[in-house]
Amino acid sequence: MTPKGFLFSTVEAAIKVPGRKDLALIYSKVEANIAGTFTTNKVKAAPVRLDMKKIRAGRGQAIIVNSGNANACTGLKGLQDADEIAKLIALGLQMNPSLVYVCSTGVIGTPMPMERIRPRVSELIHNLGKSTLQDVAAAIMTTDTFPKIVNKKVKIGNKTGIISGICKGAGMICPHMATMLCFIMTDIAVEQETLDKTLKDAIKTSFNRITVDGDRSTNDTVLIMANGTLGNPLITERMKSYTAFKKALHEVTLKLSRFIVENGEGATKCIEIEVKGAKNERDAARAAFAVANSNLVKTAIYGNDANWGRIMAALGYSGIQMKEEKADIYFGKVKVVNKGITTGKDKEATEVLKGKDIGIFINLNLGSFSAKVLTCDLTEEYVRVNARYKT
Amino acid sequence: MTPKGFLFSTVEAAIKVPGRKDLALIYSKVEANIAGTFTTNKVKAAPVRLDMKKIRAGRGQAIIVNSGNANACTGLKGLQDADEIAKLIALGLQMNPSLVYVCSTGVIGTPMPMERIRPRVSELIHNLGKSTLQDVAAAIMTTDTFPKIVNKKVKIGNKTGIISGICKGAGMICPHMATMLCFIMTDIAVEQETLDKTLKDAIKTSFNRITVDGDRSTNDTVLIMANGTLGNPLITERMKSYTAFKKALHEVTLKLSRFIVENGEGATKCIEIEVKGAKNERDAARAAFAVANSNLVKTAIYGNDANWGRIMAALGYSGIQMKEEKADIYFGKVKVVNKGITTGKDKEATEVLKGKDIGIFINLNLGSFSAKVLTCDLTEEYVRVNARYKT
DSSP states (O other), rough: OOOTEEEEEOOOOSSSSSSSSOOOEEEEEEEEEEEEOOOOOOOOOOOHHHHHGGGOEEEEEEEEEEHHHHSSSSSSHHHHHHHHHHHHHHHHTTGGGGGGGEEEEESSSSSSOOHHHHGGGGHHHHTTTTTTHHHHHHHTTTTTTTTTEEEEEEEEEEEEEEEEEEEHHHHOOOOOOOOEEEEEESSBBBHHHHHHHHHHHHEEEEEEEESSSSSSSSSSSSEEEEOOOOOOOOOOTTTTTHHHHHHHHHHHHHHHHHHHHHTTTTOOEEEEEEEESSHHHHHHHHHHHHHHTOOHHHHHHHHTTHHHHHHHHHHTTTTTTOOGGGGGEEETEEEETTTTOOOHHHHHHHHHHHHSSEEEEEOOSSSEEEEEEEEEEOOOOHHHHHHOOOO | OOOTEEEEEEEEOOOOSSSOOEEEEEEEEEEEEEEEOOOSSSSSHHHHHHHHHHGGEEEEEEEEEEEEEEEOHHHHHHHHHHHHHHHHHHHTSSSOOGGGEEEEEESSSSSSOOHGGGGGHHHHHHTTBOOOHHHHHHHHHHSOSSEEEEEEEEEEEEEEEEEHHHHHOOOOOOOOOOOOOEEEEEOOOBOOHHHHHHHHHHHHTGGGESSSSOOOOOOOOEEEEEOOOOOOBOOOOTHHHHHHHHHHHHHHHHHHHHHHHHHHHHHHOOOEEEEEEESSSSHHHHHHHHTEEEEEEEEHHEEEEOHHHHHHHHHHHTTTTOOOOEEEEEEEEEEEEEEEEESSOOOHHHHHSSSSSEEEEEEOSSSSSSEEEEEEEEOHHHHHHHOOOOO
């Protein structure tokens, strides 16, 4: 089940190592409206810089993605390489290069192996339609251990459109305004401005609310292409069908972002941290992220230890307005802290922590603002993966 | 070699577990000038709150410290317990309780086992002089693996004074305005205001420039007692002897803070990160801390991987003013990045990383400000220690 009018292709270009398909192409048979969000890291990869310029026109037809090399910190040469890749695809598909978006993920600082990429472009184009979206999702993986796909049907008038999204993680995850690589396709016709606004709204509470290790990547990119192949009246914000589209897109980004956390490097548990009762929205998010990024909290959860003291310490240094003597903390439904002090229910809380999906609820009891952040535990395997993932 | 007029004592109170001395007393035979800095975490342990009030008067004669329980997040009961401990010591030593400082380190959120502490106080006082400073340094350890002591002689006029300091780490280390527990004693007579200013200056570039895991504790405390037993003319800032005292105190805090990093939980390497060429001092420190707290940088160093891309990414998200195309990065003396791009010297850099003491030098080439931060690598052992250190 993928949206009408999209074709996929994958080839092996041995970008980092041989033995797997690492170059993928997503192609819409017709020009599509496109919207995107990109990393706020000041060090931006060459393809990100290229795409940020192109996206201003709001139109696109192809996305070429490679894994194994981030094409970041590669200077002018990196920009030229990304540009050349777009032009090669445009030439092969006989379209304007401004419609071709380039995305890269992998090691930072190594020049793109153009001598291995160039010879594979014609095969990549030739293969269009022979690969599935699943193949693309697998080709863009780095330290991910499973491909991440979400498909969703949406009733638009009397037609049924489809939104499909794929993404990859799994380290350097603490995005803001975008995360890692995520590509969403739909056959539903959506006006470009509406598409842009809806994507940005959806990301606020999905990709911008997850963290694996607090490290924000140089390559984070989310792109959505709406090619209108469904033939529905163009969706704008004032239309009735907008609500259904918005809801569906939000669900897709939520599920995809959750996949990234579940597949966080070395992760054994998925932890949802909800902060309520904050003085303002910024405080709620800061508090949740401080807890989510605390190595001490993450290792405690890994060790099934209801060490709520580490949560209190993280709240205390998060920079938010708080009063220790007002804070309540729950592990799942077990209240471990009441007004700043222990309830003595550590044993019951330990039972909660033995699960795979852990909920931590914090009520600051100071205001009415809240935020949810998704993270994972910190394990020996995270250390091993990242000590080994050599340049 | 310890300063004249100080006596030490340690006993076992089985505060967390039996089998080791975990309660220590530092006593000056005469009232001393005292200065201190404390955690900026909004969640402050009970003894920290107590000491912050007492220190305003600038006078002290005893410090009682326990390890195994932080007496943090313990509410009113915690404050009463800390106060009672000070009063028991004051009663036994026949002094005003305002001269007794209380410090705690260990698990957060568990009430102090007063029933095991109370009965040991008389023995603790009785034993004064039977323990060494080394014994005290050992008694205040938690996950530390070695006691941390620095002794330093200082020529003051024709006399020779001594500054001795002890401290403990080893996790929840990312202090600001103070760190963990550190006690410095000197027999040199120093005016209280001068003592206070000199301590705060020394801490700026020592304890406030180290990080193990980015987690700032609820208990960070640095105290210095100057009892004047040396009999030198009282040191003020205008005196010639001030320079020697200031220099010596700075050296003591630098060495002690370095010990904490070297003994960081699970650490195998000590990493000094120096950022130069920043637009302002705040940027220099922020950049250095962003790199020092990056799990990806820390695991790469652990894996002897010259993965400078992770350093660039950390600089990029640190929030500082920077231009990728101006940045230079060195591992030791090996330049790996020149104006934002690789020099190809990854092999030489890998050799540097095989050492125990790693220097990372970053020149932003934008201004004239610099900062140094000391950190350690992130290893499987850090995860194990913190997954196991149960409440």
